[in-house]
Amino acid sequence: MNDLATYNFAYLDEQTKRMIRRAILKAIAIPGYQVPFASREMPMPYGWGTGGVQVTASILGPDDVLKVIDQGADDTTNAVSIRAFFQKVANVAVTTKTKEATIIQTRHRIPEEPLRESQTLVYQVPIPEPLRFLEPRETETRKMHALEEYGLMHVKLYEDIARNGHIATTYAYPVKVEGRYVMDPSPTPKFDNPKMHRSEALQLFGAGREKRIYAVPPYTQVVSLDFEDHPFEIQKFDRPCALCCAENVYLDEVVLDDRGGRMFVCSDTDHCEDRRCAGHAGPMLAIEEAAE
Amino acid sequence: MSAVPLLKVNDISKFYGNRIGCRNVSFELYPGEVLAIVGESGSGKTTLLSCLSTRLMPTSGIVEYHMRDGQYRDLARMAEAERRFLMRTDWGFVHQNPAEGLRMTVSAGANVGERLMAIGDRHYGKIRVAAKDWLARVEIDDGRIDDQPRAFSGGMRQRLQIARNLVTSPRLVFMDEPTGGLDVSVQARLLDLLRGLVHDLGLSAIIVTHDLAVARLLSHRMMVMKDGAVIEQGLTDRVLDDPREPYTQLLVSSILQV
Amino acid sequence: MHLRDGIRLPVVADVSFSVKAGECVVLGGPSGVGKSSILKMLYGNYGVDEGQILMEHDGRLVNLAAAEPRLVLEVRRATLGYVSQFLRVVPRVSALDIVAEPLQARGVGSEEARERAAELLARLNLPKELWALPPATFSGGEQQRVNIARGFITGHKILLLDEPTASLDARNRTVVVDMIAEKKAAGTALVGIFHDEEVREAVADRIIDVSHFSPRKHAA
Numbered sequence: 001m002n003d004l005a006t007y008n009f010a011y012l013d014e015q016t017k018r019m020i021r022r023a024i025l026k027a028i029a030i031p032g033y034q035v036p037f038a039s040r041e042m043p044m045p046y047g048w049g050t051g052g053v054q055v056t057a058s059i060l061g062p063d064d065v066l067k068v069i070d071q072g073a074d075d076t077t078n079a080v081s082i083r084a085f086f087q088k089v090a091n092v093a094v095t096t097k098t099k100e101a102t103i104i105q106t107r108h109r110i111p112e113e114p115l116r117e118s119q120t121l122v123y124q125v126p127i128p129e130p131l132r133f134l135e136p137r138e139t140e141t142r143k144m145h146a147l148e149e150y151g152l153m154h155v156k157l158y159e160d161i162a163r164n165g166h167i168a169t170t171y172a173y174p175v176k177v178e179g180r181y182v183m184d185p186s187p188t189p190k191f192d193n194p195k196m197h198r199s200e201a202l203q204l205f206g207a208g209r210e211k212r213i214y215a216v217p218p219y220t221q222v223v224s225l226d227f228e229d230h231p232f233e234i235q236k237f238d239r240p241c242a243l244c245c246a247e248n249v250y251l252d253e254v255v256l257d258d259r260g261g262r263m264f265v266c267s268d269t270d271h272c273e274d275r276r277c278a279g280h281a282g283p284m285l286a287i288e289e290a291a292e
Numbered sequence: 293m294s295a296v297p298l299l300k301v302n303d304i305s306k307f308y309g310n311r312i313g314c315r316n317v318s319f320e321l322y323p324g325e326v327l328a329i330v331g332e333s334g335s336g337k338t339t340l341l342s343c344l345s346t347r348l349m350p351t352s353g354i355v356e357y358h359m360r361d362g363q364y365r366d367l368a369r370m371a372e373a374e375r376r377f378l379m380r381t382d383w384g385f386v387h388q389n390p391a392e393g394l395r396m397t398v399s400a401g402a403n404v405g406e407r408l409m410a411i412g413d414r415h416y417g418k419i420r421v422a423a424k425d426w427l428a429r430v431e432i433d434d435g436r437i438d439d440q441p442r443a444f445s446g447g448m449r450q451r452l453q454i455a456r457n458l459v460t461s462p463r464l465v466f467m468d469e470p471t472g473g474l475d476v477s478v479q480a481r482l483l484d485l486l487r488g489l490v491h492d493l494g495l496s497a498i499i500v501t502h503d504l505a506v507a508r509l510l511s512h513r514m515m516v517m518k519d520g521a522v523i524e525q526g527l528t529d530r531v532l533d534d535p536r537e538p539y540t541q542l543l544v545s546s547i548l549q550v
Numbered sequence: 551m552h553l554r555d556g557i558r559l560p561v562v563a564d565v566s567f568s569v570k571a572g573e574c575v576v577l578g579g580p581s582g583v584g585k586s587s588i589l590k591m592l593y594g595n596y597g598v599d600e601g602q603i604l605m606e607h608d609g610r611l612v613n614l615a616a617a618e619p620r621l622v623l624e625v626r627r628a629t630l631g632y633v634s635q636f637l638r639v640v641p642r643v644s645a646l647d648i649v650a651e652p653l654q655a656r657g658v659g660s661e662e663a664r665e666r667a668a669e670l671l672a673r674l675n676l677p678k679e680l681w682a683l684p685p686a687t688f689s690g691g692e693q694q695r696v697n698i699a700r701g702f703i704t705g706h707k708i709l710l711l712d713e714p715t716a717s718l719d720a721r722n723r724t725v726v727v728d729m730i731a732e733k734k735a736a737g738t739a740l741v742g743i744f745h746d747e748e749v750r751e752a753v754a755d756r757i758i759d760v761s762h763f764s765p766r767k768h769a770a
Contacts, residue, residue, distance in 0.1 A: 134395070147373040151410025155395070155402045158409065161416050162399055162438050227416040322620055480641035487640070509640065513619045527594055527619040534596040 010057040010090040016040055020058040020213070024204060027215035032177030033145070034128050039211040049082060049107055050208030052124035056105050059120060059204070060086065065093045067101035072109035072250065072267035079107070096270050108171070110192040112249050112271040115201035117218060123186045125207035128214060130174045130184040150182050153225055161230055170235065176223045177216055185222075191234045191250045196222040241266045242284035244275035296358060298323050298464060298496050299344070304353035306336075306343050312520040313339035317353070319515065319525070323463065326490055326497045328511035328528065330504060330543070336520035337500045338468060344498060345385055345466045346375055357464075380407050384457030384465035388472045390449035393456070394441050400427060400452055401437040407460045426455040430485060447478035451485065458489065465490075467499040471506055483509050504547055508532055516540045565601070565763045571707070574730060574740040574753050579760040585743045586635075588760065589710050591615075592741060593632045594622040605629065605708060627655055631709040633701030635716060637693040639686045645671065646681045649699040656704060663703075670699040674725055690717040702729055709733060711742035715749050727752045 008014065016038075023037035042050040060066070066086055070078040074096040082105060083094050095101050098113040105122040115121060131141045134152050144152065153174050160168045173190035177183050185196060186205060196203065196216060203216040216222060226232040240247045242263035249271065251264040263284050266272035276285065297320035306313035314336035321327055329337040342348035344355055346367050356364045360382065367375065379385070387393040394403050404423040405413075413419050424434045430451035441449050450470065457465060470486065471479040487510055490497055501507055507514055507528060515525040516537065524537040535541045565588055569575045577585040590596040592603060598615035605614060607629040614625060626632070631652070640648065649667035654660055671681055674695040680688065685696050694717050701709065711730075715723045723746065730753045733740060744750040750757070 134398070143372075147376060149376065149410065151406055154409040154414070155398055155406050158402045158405055158416060158419065159398055162401055162420075226414075228414050229417050325620060484640065484642040512623055526597070527622050529595050530597055530619075530622075533590065536597060 007089045009062070010060045010086065011043075012040065012054065012057045016054075017058040020054055023213045024055065024058065024215065027204070027213050028202070028217050030181070031216055031220050032181030032183040032214060034212040034214045036211055037213050039208045042208065044081070044085075046209040047126065048078060049105070049124035051206030051210075051213070052105050052107070052122050052208075053082060053085070053206075054208060055122045055204050055206035055213060056086065056103060057090075059122075060090055060092060060103060062090070062092065064102045065095050065100055067095050067098065067104045067270075068106075069104065069109055069111070069268075069270075070107045072111075072252070073269045075269065098268075098270050106188075108187050108189075109250070109267060110188060110195045112246075112266070112268045113274075114195070115199055117200045119201040121199075121201050121203045123188075123203065123205045125184070125186040125205045125212070126209070127172075128184055128205065128207040128210050128212040130172075130182055145181060148180070150176075153182050154227070157225060157227065157230075161227070167226065167230055167232070173232075174225050176225060178221050179223075182225070183214060183216075183222075189235065189250055190224065190232075193222070193224045193232070194234065198222075237264060239264060240282060241272060241275075242282045244272045244280045244285070245282040246272070246275055246280065297321055298325075298358050299498075300354075300356040300358075300364065301344065302354045302356070304340070304343055304350045304355060306339050306348060307351045312336070313348075313351075314343065314517070314520045317515075317522055319522075321464075321496055321498065323496055324494045325513065326495075326499065326511045328507035328514045329498065329500045329517060330502060330507050330514060331517035332502060332543075335517040337517045339520075340517065341466055341468055341498065341500045345383070346379070347385075360463075380410055381460045382462050382464065384454075384462040386450075386453055386457055386465065386467040386470045388469040390441070390446070390453045393453040394449060396442050397440055399438045399440055400432065400444070403441065403452060403456050404459050407456065411460065422459060426459050427452075429458075429489070430455040431481075445478075446474055447482060450474065450482055454486065454489070458493065458495075461493070463496060465495055465497045467497060467501075469501055469503075470499065471501070471503065479506075486510060504532060504543065516543065565760075567758050569708075569739040569741055571737045571739050572734050573755045574734055574742065576750055576754040576757045577741065577743050577760050578750075578757045581745075583760045583764060585760050586712060588763075589632075589712050589741065589743060593630065593710055594626070627652075629707050631701050631704055631706030633698055633709070633711045633714045635712045637685060637697040637700075639684065639693070641686070642684055644682045645676070645685045645688070645696045648685065648696060649703055652700060652704045666703055667699065670703055671695070673729075674699055675722055691719065691722070694718060695722065698726060698729075702733070705736070706738070708739045708741075711740060711744075713743050713745060715744065715746055723749055 020037055023035045027033065027035045039051065040054060042053055044050060066083065068079045068083040070076040073079060086092055087094055098111040102118060103120050103122060104111065107124045110121065129141055131144060131152055134156055135141050157167050171189050172184055172187045173193055175183050175185055175193060175196065185193060198219050198221065200218055202218055205214045224232040237251050241249060241251060243265050246266055250267045252267040253262055253264055255262050299321040301317060301319050304317045305315040317340055329340060331337045339348065343350040349368060355367045357367055359365050385393065401420060401423040404426050405419040408419050408422060424437060427434055427437060432448060432451055441452055444452065471482055474482060483506060499510055511528045514528045514531045515522045516531065518539050524531060524540045531540060532544055535544045567575065577588060579585060587596055591598050594614055601615060603614040604611050607625045612621065612625060614622060646664055646667050649670060650663035653663035653666060676692060676695050680692065685693050698714050715726050718726065727749055730740065
């Protein structure tokens, strides 16, 4: 453990953590508002979750249990790397179990298992500004937030319907937080939007490259934007998970061979495993196990 | 004939450092009146328009607007939120370059519908009907409703910009050289359209132009500007038929006769 | 009169006359003496340096020479009509709509206004196939008839006529003379310029020789 001594606990120095914690506190005080912060260089490239990592590093304590997911999975590169990073620089306990984690850092998903009061969900955010693609000027978007001018957000949804006949935005679907700020929930599927509403857990969002932190405190109202005649709807899957037979969960498509074979499985790997352990079995489970 | 002015302009001046933008301009604009501000480039007409439309703060002087609630409000002292709300509901601004007044990367329908959504319309079907209606009024085929203005000709873009501004039934529209940069036949069509809309909707308008023919066709009254000051004003055909100031006479006699 | 480089040309001075309802006053005198200028001053196109132009408008007497633009416009809409020598054409607007427009401005429904416009154009023998076209390409006589129809369609109390028959043939001149007679019978006050002696004789109740108002004569 000699190399550990060269780092402060959780990599960032204490001054930086204080600065980030202040930003987090402000973000919690103004739900959905993007607080600028002095984002640091991290030992990983932008786009790898530097914002989320800085937030996690600033709230992490020695007793925390950390879970990291990437698109719902604990075992993909991004998740594995970040988990290893915190094991190394903070020596904290890690887990893949949603229930056991106190801090969950996520890229693009919210776990299927409802979160509890004692948990904090940290999102990695690439572009925090929901109005960005329609209004390129930061001065203007800030003013629009300040004056609550959100007509433009509906222009985006209008365009969707005009082009596709329905709102085709399926991820990074804009929400209004506590009736005030319009917020980009990061590129999570809109399937997860309802989970943000009145969630028991604290939700923190960190955008490293864009240098913004925002938050949704526990039990906060989060409403997805829509039109009266085109109400918000989440994705529906016409079959259950091929491995654990779960319904009403978010599924990933897995290509099995080059002859068009495919299956749909839980994107949340922990949830899927739990169900399999509990004896739920989908049609493809036997084949999978046989292959192993 | 309405007895109260919509806009009261009292001794407006704008200085850029020591340079004069415009100085000591006063006038009143009544509902349904169209005022043309003419003058050559650099005469201060665009500066004046910017001061009136709150895009610039005048150095001195007061611009008051008759709000829908019947009160006069000093535009410079209005809160920004309220002023911006006014600008996208009760006012319109038609830029010379339509790209400045349009969102070039969203469809024509959304360009028209944006103001409706901004004031809280949340019914897609109704927004779409309103957009179609306005496209028809500015003579844009409704088959183009989902096309982006990038794919439109200059004249169509300008007509789209007008529709986008008028959809919330504003009472006052500012226009900065609305026909500038268009070729003559397109100009004629646009002028006729504007003339009809202004008349049918009873709009008040302030039009900045260097084209006296545009002023003649669209405006009731005219102000001639030179070196930042209004040197002559009056009924449009009086100013054009019987110009009193040497500079106005020069302008009028410079028109090419066809 | 002001033209160029601030040069002031005195045109007419001390013009005084009055016109009663139902009367047609003709301004006479050689050309260049200022007849048209007087008419344009009466209509507000030309500014008035001194004096008053009083007319009854909306139950009160207004001084047009000092009126604000919007009052002038209001007087023109409701009280004071004008048939100019030349038609100012508006791009893309049909002859019929040009004629109907003043009626619509006075609050008449567009259907009714167009019907009345059609009657007048028919009476002035303008070929029906021209009605739907913008008059920019019409001949002088055709444009003139559109102009006359536009001026005569309303019930303006005062009507100014600047050589309305100049480019018309005999048949249409007669129509215009009849129309003027009808206006007089209806109590309209008319002030006109007619070079055609026959027409002048037919319509004039009184002829005012404008050369009396010449500033040169005053100087002499």
